[in-house]
Every structure is written in C-alpha cells, then in structure tokens.
Amino acid sequence: MAFLEARNVVKRFGGLVAVAGVSFDLEQGRIVGLIGPNGAGKTTLFHLIAGTFPCDQGTIRFCGRDITRTKPYHVCRAGIARTFQITRPFDKMTCYENVVGGLIGRNGFTGESHKGRREVEELLKFVGLWEFMNTEARHLNLIHKKLLEIARALATRPKLILLDEVLGGLNTGEILKALDLIRAIRDQFGVTILWIEHVMGALMQVAEKLLVLDGGRLLCQGQPQDVVNDSRVIEAYLGETDD
Structure with a gap:
C-alpha cells in the first residue's frame, strides 16, 4: 500500500x-x-x-x-498540511497566534494550555522565528512569512x-x-x-x-x-x- x-x-x-x-x-x-x-x-x-x-x-x-x-x-x-506559493498568514495576528491556528485546526486547542503554548514556542524556535513570536505577520519580510507558513503547517502534526x-x-x-x-x-x-x-x-x-x-x-x-x-x-x- x-x-x-x-x-x-x-x-x-x-x-x-x-x-x-x-x-x-x-x-x-x-x-x-x-x-x-x-x-x-x-x-x-x-x-x-x-x-x-x-x-x-x-x-x-x-x-x-x-x-x-x-x-x-x-x-x-x-x-496532510500545505503551504502556498503566495504566503497567506493572518496579517493582523502575531506569529504565535498564527501557529495557534494550526493547533486549533488539529484538535480544538485554544492557546491556553501550558502544553499547547510550549508546542507553539518550540515550533517557532524550530523555524527560526522565536524573536518574532509577538510580531504581527504583516510586519514580517518574505522569508519570515514563508517560515511562519511552515510552522503553522507543522502545528497540525502532518504526516x-x-x-x-x-x-x-x-x-x-x-x-x-x-x-x-x-x-x-x-x-x-x-x-x-x-x-x-x-x-x-x-x-x-x-x-x-x-x-x-x-x-x-x-x-x-x-x-x-x-x-x-x-x-x-x-x-x-x-x-x-x-x-
């Protein structure tokens, strides 16, 4: 198979x-x-x-x-998760909030649990966006928006x-x-x-x-x-x- x-x-x-x-x-x-x-x-x-x-x-x-x-x-x-050729972040949400969106899509996570917060933080560190955690997505440059899309996709725990x-x-x-x-x-x-x-x-x-x-x-x-x-x-x- x-x-x-x-x-x-x-x-x-x-x-x-x-x-x-x-x-x-x-x-x-x-x-x-x-x-x-x-x-x-x-x-x-x-x-x-x-x-x-x-x-x-x-x-x-x-x-x-x-x-x-x-x-x-x-x-x-x-x-199955995906990114887009033309990046599609939630512009007025922070990087943290954008990645939380991936968790919500997965299992209803609201962003309040300690485990969930730690997972979001680890994903932002993994893609290199830790310092931009509280930055709204509209202020990111192109490479950082692409990294944010990857982090958000990974938050869904894709295969x-x-x-x-x-x-x-x-x-x-x-x-x-x-x-x-x-x-x-x-x-x-x-x-x-x-x-x-x-x-x-x-x-x-x-x-x-x-x-x-x-x-x-x-x-x-x-x-x-x-x-x-x-x-x-x-x-x-x-x-x-x-x-």
Missing part, C-alpha cells in the same frame, strides 16, 4: 484540462520534488490532494483511505506536507538555510515532503525523487539525476534539445 496514491486524476476548468490523468505513488519518509513549466498543473494537483478542488475523475488515497472528495479540513486532520515554492524570492544564504530546514522537517519530525520548486539547483541537493508535469500530464518520474537528463524533460522544462 502506497503512502499517497493518485490514480488517473483529472481536473477541468471549462474547456481547460489542468490535470490530465495523473497517476503516481509517494513513499513515506521521502522528499519528492514536483517540477514542470508554468501552467503544468503542479499547484492544481496540490489543490486536489489537499481537497481544495474536487477531482473530476480518478482517485486519491492517503494511508489507505480514499480522500478524493474529502473536505480540506478533514484532509488536514487526516495528516505529509505539501510545500509550494518555498524558495521563491530568497537569496542564496536564505535558500541554504531553507534547505536545512526542509531536511530537518523530514529527519526530526518524520514528515514526508512533496515539494513544488523552480530552483533546480537547490531541489537537486535535497530531493530523492522527481515528478515532472507538463501540460497537466505526468511526463516522467524517477531519480533526480536521471530525470534532469531525460530528453523529454530537457525539451519541455529545462531547455531545448540539440536535435
């Missing part, structure tokens, strides 16, 4: 087929990259897994359970986290710190990671497998070095072939 299993998943928006019969298995404990050109269907696939959009066809199973048409909050409680371009807009030093954090999410929390990213050099350092979407279809999948040397991927995403 696969940890996450997608079979012939389809999503249409009118006459546009954004995801066209995608099938793949995701193994538990892996860091897997999801790549492809803009408009390939990557974020739409995330929406389908997270329950934001319903599938028009196909099935998605998580830990043996069919979640194809499950509401997003039930998907979250089943163990799987969907990361959507967490490196976008970061400088080299910030990217290296983010890669260490991504490794730690898997190694310290035991969370499986499915990660959309365009910074290929960074992705190649961390990902153990790559899935490639093009035009809503799964073009190929496999070991990162094999995938980036595949002529189909080079032509569709990385650059033109010499032929």
